[in-house]
Amino acid sequence: MGRNIVKAKLDIIFKKLFEDKNNEDLLHDFLSSMLEIPYEDIKHIVVENSEILPESISGKFSRLDIRMTVDNRLVNCEMQIAKENAFRDRSLFYWSKLYSGDLKSGDEYDKLKQSFSINIINFNEFDTPDFHSVFKLINPANGEQLTDKCAIHFFELKKINKQVNKNNRMELWLQLINAESEEELDMLQQTEVQPIQKAVMIIHQMSDDEKIQELARLREKALHDEASALSTARKEGRDEREDELVKRMRENGIPEDQIQKIILK
Numbered sequence: 001m002g003r004n005i006v007k008a009k010l011d012i013i014f015k016k017l018f019e020d021k022n023n024e025d026l027l028h029d030f031l032s033s034m035l036e037i038p039y040e041d042i043k044h045i046v047v048e049n050s051e052i053l054p055e056s057i058s059g060k061f062s063r064l065d066i067r068m069t070v071d072n073r074l075v076n077c078e079m080q081i082a083k084e085n086a087f088r089d090r091s092l093f094y095w096s097k098l099y100s101g102d103l104k105s106g107d108e109y110d111k112l113k114q115s116f117s118i119n120i121i122n123f124n125e126f127d128t129p130d131f132h133s134v135f136k137l138i139n140p141a142n143g144e145q146l147t148d149k150c151a152i153h154f155f156e157l158k159k160i161n162k163q164v165n166k167n168n169r170m171e172l173w174l175q176l177i178n179a180e181s182e183e184e185l186d187m188l189q190q191t192e193v194q195p196i197q198k199a200v201m202i203i204h205q206m207s208d209d210e211k212i213q214e215l216a217r218l219r220e221k222a223l224h225d226e227a228s229a230l231s232t233a234r235k236e237g238r239d240e241r242e243d244e245l246v247k248r249m250r251e252n253g254i255p256e257d258q259i260q261k262i263i264l265k
Contacts, residue, residue, distance in 0.1 A: 001205075003112075003182055003207055003208075004252055005179070005180070005181065005185065005203060005204070006183060006203060006206050006212060006213065006216045007159065007179070007180055008176060008177045008178075008199075008206050009079060009081065009120070009177050009178060009202060010079070010081075010216055010220060010223075011063075011078075011079040011081075011219070012052065012057055012064060012182075012215060012216060012219045012221055012225050013062040013063075013206065013212075013216060014064075014066075014120075014177065015052060015064055015066060016206065016212070017123065017199060017203070018030060018051045018066060018077075019066045019141075019153035019200075023199075023202065024045065024200075025195065025198075026195055026199055026202075027045060027047075027175075028042055028045060029169070029195040030048050030124065030173055031045065031068075031070060031075065032169075032194075033169040033170045033172075033173050034077075034118055034153065034155070034166060034170060034173065035116060035118070035151075035153070036170075040105070042067075042070060042071060043071055043072070044070075045068055045069070046068060046069045047066060047068050047070075048067040048068060048069065049065070049066070049067045050051055052064065053159065054223070056220055057111050057215055057219050058220070061160075062193065063078065064078075064079075065077060065078040065079075066078075066119060067098070068135055071115055072113055072114070073114040073115070073116060074098050074099070074102055074114070074115040074116070075116045075118065075182075076094065076095070076098050076115075076118070076196060077117075077118040078117075078118070078119055078120070079096075079120050079122075079177075080119060080120070080121045080123075081120065081122045081223055082123070082124070082223070082226075083121075083123040085123065086158065087121075087126070091117060091139050091152060091154075092152065093184050094155075095115060095117045095150070096116060097156050098113075098115045098117065098152070099112060099113075099115040099134075099157050101132075102115075105222065107187050111166065112149060113149065114148060114149045114151075115149060115150065115151075116151045116152075117151070117152045117153060117154065117201070118155070119152070119153065120155045120157065120174070120177060121155065121156055121157065122157045122158065123155060123158060124156055124158050124159065125154060125156060125158070126154065129159065130156070131155055131157075131159035131160050131171070131174065132153065132154070132155055132156075132158070133154045133156075133157050134148055134151055134152065134153045134154070135151070135152045136148075136152075137150050137153050139173065155174055157174060157178045160174050160175055160178050161175075162175075164190075164191055166192070166193050169193070172188065172193060172196050173196070175188060175259070176188055176196060176200065176203075177197055178264040179203075184202065184205070185200045188200055195242075
């Protein structure tokens with residue numbers, strides 16, 4: 001039986017993997033692959049929120065993302081395990097904050113930077129077999145682009161091919177993030193793609209660290225508690241709306257058997 005590995009799809013492990021100063025080469029390769037920017041065109045990366053506060057690990061409804069300045073671009077990368085209502089709207093809102101938040105008072109609008117969001121999601125969101133969807137501002141009539149400063153990327157882990165292809169660097173990174181077993185990591189190790197091999201080694205090292213294992217356990221528990229709380233809140237909201245609907249139907253003289261048929265549909 002293989003060891004119990006920590007999962008890079010868990011946001012705290014994802015951050016530790018890419019934010020360590022010793023792993024700058026991994027972050028560089030990851031961004032190049034996911035944003036499809038030639039490696040040599042990325043000169044300088046600054047992580048703006050590298051510190052993970054203890055309360056962020058176990059606190060409810062906290063989100064752990066990686067905000068970066070990549071040369072003259074703004075990039076935000078987030079792992080999302082559970083599906084949420086209005087997830088697309090939330091992603092657009094987060095992108096808008098990224099785009100507008102860097103503009104200083106008195107600056108001209110042409111100072112606004114290219115702003116890219118990377119959303120790695122552990123559920124299916126879009127009606128396409130492709131694991132990568134990217135959205136930009138274009139005119140649907142003729143395809144003309146309004147600006148090159150907006151790109152919101154979604155990577156759906158449930159659509160990742162299990163077959164390893166060492167020539168597809170984007171998919172290799174997502175397979176690494178999606179890996180849940182020693183066997184999956186071994187397959188990636190055998191590609192002999194240096195950044196992927198190094199990332200596998202680091203995940204093995206984190207898996208052998210009892211402190212990181214405990215932090216991962218606490219974080220998974222917090223995310224589970226959050227999902228349960230949201231589910232309960234949605235159910236209570238539905239129950240309240242259902243009670244109001246039943247009340248109105250009774251006030252309008254609708255027979256009880258018909259009310260039950262409507263509610264049970």
